[in-house]
Amino acid sequence: MPVISAAAVEELRLKARKLRQDIITMIYEAASGHPGGALSVLDILVVLYYKVMKIDPGNYLDPQRDRLVLSKGHACPALYAVLADRGFFPSSYLSVLRKIDSPLQGHPDMRKTPGVEMSTGSLGQGLSAANGMALAARLDNSRRRVYVVLGDGEIQEGQVWEAAMTAAHYRLDNLTAFLDYNGLQIDGWIRDVKSPEPVAEKWRAFGWHVLEVEGHDYASLLKAIGRAHTNKGAPTIIIAHTVKGKGVSFMENQIDWHGRAPNKEEYEQALAELQK
Amino acid sequence: MTEKIATRDAYGKALVELGRRMDKIVVLDADLSKSTKTALFAEEFPLRFFNMGISEADMMGTAAGLAASGYIPFVSTFGVFATGRVFDQIRNSIAYTRLNVKIAATHTGITVGEDGASHQALEDIALMRVLPHMTVVVPADGRQTYQAVEAIAGCEGPVYLRLGRPKVPQVIPEGLPFELGRGQLLREGKDFAFLATGITVGLSLEASQLLERQGINAAVVNIHTIKPLDKDLLLHMAAKTGAFVTVEEHSVIGGLGSAIAELISGNYPIPVIRVGINDTFGESGSPEALLIKYGFTVENLIKAGQTAMEKKR
Known part of the structure; x- marks a missing residue:
């Protein structure tokens, strides 16, 4: 039985198309930022924020809410676009990304942006914080869940593996991690810079329940999340195979688009593609 | 002279007393709980104690996550490992976020003694003091440590509490009130x-x-x-x-x-x-x-x- 109807998938696809336009527009207006990773991670966030997470934008500090930590903080334009669309803050915020006095910082700031659960940006730290949130949920005897999104380059940080041991040791089955496996980091393909492979085997060896999906396929993502929810006694990581720059032809799989803004011509071309 | 007591011993006992009164207090340690004296808390409150193993960076981040969910984590290890080793984790996950994490470091200063330079934190105050939102507290004796632990548990925001290894005499007169920020x-x-x-x-x-x-x-x-x-x-x-x-x-x-x-x-x-x-x-x-x-x-x-x-x- 499909976990999501074809009509619902189409709805998400249209939503993601609009959010991708928001991402490109934000970064164009900010004249800096990280489009590649924001576009690769977006569909994971779309599934979580529109279909999975128990959250109430009108009461976003509800102690019983689900939490998401965007450990790869540089992808925050995707998170901001989603949070604005879900009503955590006015969409007018998007136009002041990275500008002076802005509620939307260049990397996520939990004290400035409603809906941001943890300040991130210094890579490698988000999984530890998510573990703490999952431990807190357990102490509270709460069924709330914690989600964390890691970058593939990010798992070169040693702290990630310290945290991986912690989550397994404490059997944090209320925690689900996502690996945005787009294969690229700033200096090139991660397999060339410093390969983290074999990725799935590593997480399995660290005691995790490991699933692999196509990271832009909503039905697959939802199915994997469902399996994560029912898995007991171990945390789950969903290795999401994604495309850096997904949705904009000239950005896809191009490392040049890790951390630069489009110029006017590129912006218009990207928008035209996303409006098709 | 009254009985000598190490500030780390006073810390361990104070934590247990506070733990009985404040159910939001949790304690994390990095495989040094017998030395930092958090083992006393662990014994009485095993479900509120997390031994993070020898991974201090992860410990700081985990504490941040617990604090973000309403708990009051006390995080302990030796001073060198509680500050310099994890400076970026404290900076970005605890100080920048203004989360309610209490870093209680033992074995600070030269009086660590025989373990030598690798274990003697002589720069920890400098490292913590430079961080915005961080409060830095150094109790003078055992009795003052009790007061300090109670005070920092009751204040909101990140704190660095500097404790020592050796037994030290009581030097602060009994009954002298303790107030954070007041000499x-x-x-x-x-x-x-x-x-x-x-x-x-x-x-x-x-x-x-x-x-x-x-x-x-x-x-x-x-x-x-x-x-x-x-x-x-x-x-x-x-x-x-x-x-x-x-x-x-x-x-x-x-x-x-x-x-x-x-x-x-x-x-x-x-x-x-x-x-x-x-x-x-x-x-x-x-x-x-x-x-x-x-x-x-x-x-x-x-x-x-x-x-x-x-x-x-």
Whole structure:
């Protein structure tokens, strides 16, 4: 039985198309930022924020809410676009990304942006914080869940593996991690810079329940999340195979688009593609 | 003299007492709970204690996550591992976020002793003091440690609590109230003032007693909170005495002496002589032998006082 109807998938696809336009527009207006990773991670966030997470934008500090930590903080334009669309803050915020006095910082700031659960940006730290949130949920005897999104380059940080041991040791089955496996980091393909492979085997060896999906396929993502929810006694990581720059032809799989803004011509071309 | 007690021992006992009253207190340690004395808490509250193994960076981040969910984590390990090793984790996950994490570091300063330089935190105050939103507290004795632990559990925001390994005498009079950010004038004086923190408070009191026989009236102030500094008291003492000697079991760079010099230079310039570790690492030895070798003696403090007075205008 499909976990999501074809009509619902189409709805998400249209939503993601609009959010991708928001991402490109934000970064164009900010004249800096990280489009590649924001576009690769977006569909994971779309599934979580529109279909999975128990959250109430009108009461976003509800102690019983689900939490998401965007450990790869540089992808925050995707998170901001989603949070604005879900009503955590006015969409007018998007136009002041990275500008002076802005509620939307260049990397996520939990004290400035409603809906941001943890300040991130210094890579490698988000999984530890998510573990703490999952431990807190357990102490509270709460069924709330914690989600964390890691970058593939990010798992070169040693702290990630310290945290991986912690989550397994404490059997944090209320925690689900996502690996945005787009294969690229700033200096090139991660397999060339410093390969983290074999990725799935590593997480399995660290005691995790490991699933692999196509990271832009909503039905697959939802199915994997469902399996994560029912898995007991171990945390789950969903290795999401994604495309850096997904949705904009000239950005896809191009490392040049890790951390630069489009110029006017590129912006218009990207928008035209996303409006098709 | 009353019974000696190590500040780490007082910390361990205080945590247990607080744990009984405050169910949001949780404790994390990195495989040193027997030394940091958090094992006492672990024994009574096993479900609220998390041994994170030898992974301090992860421990700091986990504490941040617990704090973000309403808990009050006390995080303990030795001073070197609680600060320098995890500076970025504290900076980004705890200080920048203003999360309610209490970093209680034991085994700070030269009195770590025989383990030597790798384990002697002589720069931890400097590292924590430079972070926005961080409160830095150094209790002078066991009794004051009780008061400090209670105070920091009740305040909102990140705190660095600096504790020591060896047993130390009680130097703060019983019943003297403890307030974060407020220095304690332990002895009046007009010729100069010792501004001391941690275990050097007792030494400063001893030196001031000897000086009195020479007809010199040295004030002694316990600066248990290095950040935020007690500006009012320090400026009052500057006007009253005209010369300061700072004393700390820490590098003279970046710690108490630096903090006071920064305050004084811009507000009431007077000589500030800094006694501490003079830009060097420590070494192995007994705590007593190390204290003597690195200048934590009554004689050295008296000499510093004389220098401070000579420089008065």
